[in-house]
Amino acid sequence: MTDITTEKARIGAPSSQPFIDGFTEEGESLSPLNSAESKAPLAGDAVKAHSHGGGVGVPDSSRAGRLTSYTLADFKPLTGMEEDWRFTPLKRLRGLHTEVLGGAAPAVAVTAPEGVRVETVGRDDARIGSAAIPEDRVSANAWENFAEATVITVPANVQTEGEVSVVLTGQGEAASAQHLVIIAEKFSRGVVVLDHQGSAVVSENVEILVEDGAELTVISLQEWNDDAVHASSQQAKLGRDAKFKHIVVSLGGDLVRVTPSARFTAPGAEAEMFGLYFADAGQHLEQRLFVDHAVANCKSNVLYKGALQGRNAHTVWVGDVLIRKEAEGTDTYEANRNLVLTDGARADSVPNLEIETGLIAGAGHASATGRFDDEHLFYLMARGIPEKVARRLVVRGFLNEIIQQIRVPAIEERLTAAVERELAATDN
Amino acid sequence: MSTLEIKDLHVSIDTEQGTKEILKGVSLTIKTGQTHAIMGPNGSGKSTLASTIAGHPRYNVTGGTITLDGEDVLAMSVDERARAGLFLAMQYPVEVPGVSMTNFLRTAKTAIDGEAPKLRTWTKDVKEAMAKLRIDADFTQRNVNEGFSGGEKKRVEILQLELFKPKFAILDETDSGLDVDALKVVSEGVNRAHAEGNMGTLLITHYTRILRYIKPEFVHVFVDGKVVEEGGPELADRLEEEGYDRYVQGAGTATIAAADAAAQA
Numbered sequence: 001m002t003d004i005t006t007e008k009a010r011i012g013a014p015s016s017q018p019f020i021d022g023f024t025e026e027g028e029s030l031s032p033l034n035s036a037e038s039k040a041p042l043a044g045d046a047v048k049a050h051s052h053g054g055g056v057g058v059p060d061s062s063r064a065g066r067l068t069s070y071t072l073a074d075f076k077p078l079t080g081m082e083e084d085w086r087f088t089p090l091k092r093l094r095g096l097h098t099e100v101l102g103g104a105a106p107a108v109a110v111t112a113p114e115g116v117r118v119e120t121v122g123r124d125d126a127r128i129g130s131a132a133i134p135e136d137r138v139s140a141n142a143w144e145n146f147a148e149a150t151v152i153t154v155p156a157n158v159q160t161e162g163e164v165s166v167v168l169t170g171q172g173e174a175a176s177a178q179h180l181v182i183i184a185e186k187f188s189r190g191v192v193v194l195d196h197q198g199s200a201v202v203s204e205n206v207e208i209l210v211e212d213g214a215e216l217t218v219i220s221l222q223e224w225n226d227d228a229v230h231a232s233s234q235q236a237k238l239g240r241d242a243k244f245k246h247i248v249v250s251l252g253g254d255l256v257r258v259t260p261s262a263r264f265t266a267p268g269a270e271a272e273m274f275g276l277y278f279a280d281a282g283q284h285l286e287q288r289l290f291v292d293h294a295v296a297n298c299k300s301n302v303l304y305k306g307a308l309q310g311r312n313a314h315t316v317w318v319g320d321v322l323i324r325k326e327a328e329g330t331d332t333y334e335a336n337r338n339l340v341l342t343d344g345a346r347a348d349s350v351p352n353l354e355i356e357t358g359l360i361a362g363a364g365h366a367s368a369t370g371r372f373d374d375e376h377l378f379y380l381m382a383r384g385i386p387e388k389v390a391r392r393l394v395v396r397g398f399l400n401e402i403i404q405q406i407r408v409p410a411i412e413e414r415l416t417a418a419v420e421r422e423l424a425a426t427d428n
Numbered sequence: 429m430s431t432l433e434i435k436d437l438h439v440s441i442d443t444e445q446g447t448k449e450i451l452k453g454v455s456l457t458i459k460t461g462q463t464h465a466i467m468g469p470n471g472s473g474k475s476t477l478a479s480t481i482a483g484h485p486r487y488n489v490t491g492g493t494i495t496l497d498g499e500d501v502l503a504m505s506v507d508e509r510a511r512a513g514l515f516l517a518m519q520y521p522v523e524v525p526g527v528s529m530t531n532f533l534r535t536a537k538t539a540i541d542g543e544a545p546k547l548r549t550w551t552k553d554v555k556e557a558m559a560k561l562r563i564d565a566d567f568t569q570r571n572v573n574e575g576f577s578g579g580e581k582k583r584v585e586i587l588q589l590e591l592f593k594p595k596f597a598i599l600d601e602t603d604s605g606l607d608v609d610a611l612k613v614v615s616e617g618v619n620r621a622h623a624e625g626n627m628g629t630l631l632i633t634h635y636t637r638i639l640r641y642i643k644p645e646f647v648h649v650f651v652d653g654k655v656v657e658e659g660g661p662e663l664a665d666r667l668e669e670e671g672y673d674r675y676v677q678g679a680g681t682a683t684i685a686a687a688d689a690a691a692q693a
Contacts, residue, residue, distance in 0.1 A: 339525065374485065375522045379572075382482050382518075383536035383588065384510035393535055397571075398526030 075137035101145035103174025131207035132235035142177035142203035149179035154190035163191040170200025184216035208236035224253035240266035261290035281310025293327035302334035308345035438491035452653040468650030482516035513595030524572035586617035603638035615641030
C-alpha cells in the first residue's frame with residue numbers, strides 16, 4: 001500500500017569512480033552518457049572546460065559539477081538520455097530545446113502593494129544575471145532569446161502588506177522566452193505570486209535575490225490551458241539570515257517542468273520549498289529542485305506532494321540536496337509524497353542527498369508513493385461516508401498540507417476549488 | 429428495538445482456482461440489547477460473515493437474506509449499510525493516507541446522522557471517549573490508522589463504535605493481537621456502548637479470552653461455513669476447556685446436534 005523509503009544519509013563525498021555499469025545512485029541509468037562517458041550519476045555531460053559551477057576537484061558525480069552557462073552553445077543538443085532530461089518527453093517540448101525562442105512571451109500584468117518597484121527593462125540591465133545562471137539547454141535558450149525582463153523589487157526595510165500579483169498570460173503557440181527578476185532587498189519582507197495562465201510554449205527564467213535579513217515568499221502557480229508547454233528555471237540566491245519560501249503549484253498544461261533552486265551564500269539563512277501537483281490523463285508535470293548548502297549554519301526543508309489520475313498521467317520529482325564541505329551545522333530535510341488515484345498513472349520520485357561534511361545538525365530525505373485503493377474506500381464507506389466524499393476526503397487532506405502553506409487566502413481558496421475541479425473530473 | 433436477521437446465507441469468493449463457497453447456509457437473529465458470540469477455528473468463515481454484513485465487495489452472496497428491521501441489507505451499498513446502523517469493527521483496519529482522524533470522525537458522524545454534529549459538544553465527546561479508551565490526544569491530528577500499532581488501531585475502532593452509536597456492532601476479532609490491558613480497555617468500551625441499551629452486538633472471536641470481559645447471552649460455534657452448535661454462555665466455557673477439536677474431528681455429529689438445536693428453536 002504505502003512504501004516508505006528513508007535512507008540514511010551518506011557521509012562523505014561521493015566517489016568519482018565508476019559505479020556498477022548501467023547503474024547510478026538513482027538506480028538504472030538508461031543514458032549511455034552516464035554509464036559510459038561520464039561514469040557517474042548526476043553529472044550528465046558536465047563539460048569541465050565551460051563549467052561555471054563546480055570547478056577543479058569537484059567530482060563529476062556531484063551536483064556541484066553540473067554545467068552552468070549563459071551561452072546556449074555550451075549545452076549540447078538534447079537526446080533525452082541526459083540525466084536531468086531522462087524523464088522528460090522531448091517531443092512534447094514543442095521546440096523549447098531546438099528553436100529560436102522568437103514568439104511573443106506571455107503578457108505580464110503586475111499588481112503590487114505600495115512600496116514595491118515594478119520595472120520592465122532591456123537585456124543589458126545590470127540586475128540580469130545577479131541571481132541565476134542557466135543549468136540546462138532550455139533555460140540557456142530562454143536566456144539568449146528573451147526580449148525584455150520584468151524586475152520586481154521590494155526595497156530595503158520595506159515590509160509589504162498583501163502580495164505582489166504577477167499574472168502571466170500566454171500569447172499563443174510560438175515558442176517564446178520569458179525573464180523575471182525578483183529582488184527582496186535587505187531587511188524587506190514580501191510575497192510574490194507568479195500566476196501562469198492561458199496557452200503558451202515558453203521557457204522562463206526567474207531570478208530571485210533574497211538579500212541579508214530579507215524574508216521573501218515566491219509562489220508559482222501553473223494553471224495553464226491543456227495545451228501549454230512550460231519550462232521554468234527559478235533560481236534563488238540567499239544572503240545572510242535571509243528567509244525564503246518557495247511554493248510550486250502545477251495543475252494545468254500539457255508539459256510543465258519547473259526547476260527551482262536555493263543557493264545559500266552566507267550563514268543563517270533558511271529555505272522552505274513546497275510543491276503541489278495534480279496530474280490528469282496525459283499530463284507530464286516535472287519538478288527538479290536543488291538546494292545548495294555552500295556555507296555553514298543554514299536550514300532547508302522541502303516537501304512536495306502530488307496526486308495522479310488517469311492514463312499516462314506522469315509526474316517526476318527529483319530533489320537534489322548538496323551539503324558542501326564548508327556547510328557545517330547544516331540542517332536539511334526533503335520529502336516527496338505521491339498519491340496515485342487510478343491505474344495507468346506513473347510517479348517518479350528521486351530524492352538525492354550529497355553530504356561532504358559530517359559536522360551537520362541533521363540531514364534526511366524520504367519518498368513515498370501510495371495508492372488510494374479499494375480497501376481505503378471500503379473503510380471510509382463502512383463508516384457511512386459516500387464514495388465521492390471519501391475520495392475527496394483523501395485527496396483534499398493530502399494536498400491541503402501544501403495549500404495551507406500559501407497563506408494568501410484568495411489563492412488558497414482558488415487552489416482548493418481547482419483541486420475540487422480536478423476531482424470532479426474523475427467522477428465522470 | 430431493532431432486529432438484524434440473517435437467513436440461510438450462502439457466500440462465495442472468486443479465487444484463482446475458481447469460485448469457493450465459504451458460508452454454506454448461516455442463519456442468525458440478533459436483537460437490540462443482545463450479545464451474540466460467534467466462535468470457531470481459523471478458516472471457518474467467521475470473518476466472512478462479518479465482512480458480508482458490512483458489504484465488502486470481495487464476497488458474493490449466492491443465496492439467503494440479511495435484513496435490518498425488515499429492510500434488505502444486501503440491496504444497500506456499503507455506506508448505506510453504515511448509515512442504516514450497522515458497524516463493523518475491523519480485524520485489520522487500513523491506514524488511510526491524507527485524512528486526519530479529526531476530519532474522518534467528523535465526516536463519518538455527519539454522514540451517519542445526516543447532519544453535522546455540534547462542534548463544541550462533538551469535540552468534547554471525542555476527547556472524553558478517547559480518554560476512556562486511553563488513546564493519546566494527539567491521535568486526532570494523525571492520519572487515520574497511519575503508523576498506529578495493532579492495539580491502537582483496535583482502540584480506534586472501538587472509539588468509532590462509541591461515537592457513531594450504531595444499532596448493531598459487529599466486532600471482527602477485535603481481541604486478536606491485544607495484550608491483557610488493551611483487551612480490558614477495549615472490552616470496557618464495548619460494554620459502555622452496550623449499556624446504553626440501543627445496540628445489539630455480534631462478537632466474532634477465535635479465543636474465549638475476551639468473553640471474560642464481554643458476556644454473551646448466545647454462543648454460536650462456526651465450523652466450515654455453518655453454525656454447528658448453539659447455546660448460552662456455558663458453551664463458551666466448554667470451548668475454553670475442550671477447544672474446537674471435537675467439532676473439527678466429529679463434524680458429522682456436531683452437524684446433527686446443530687440441526688436438533690435448530691429444530692428446537
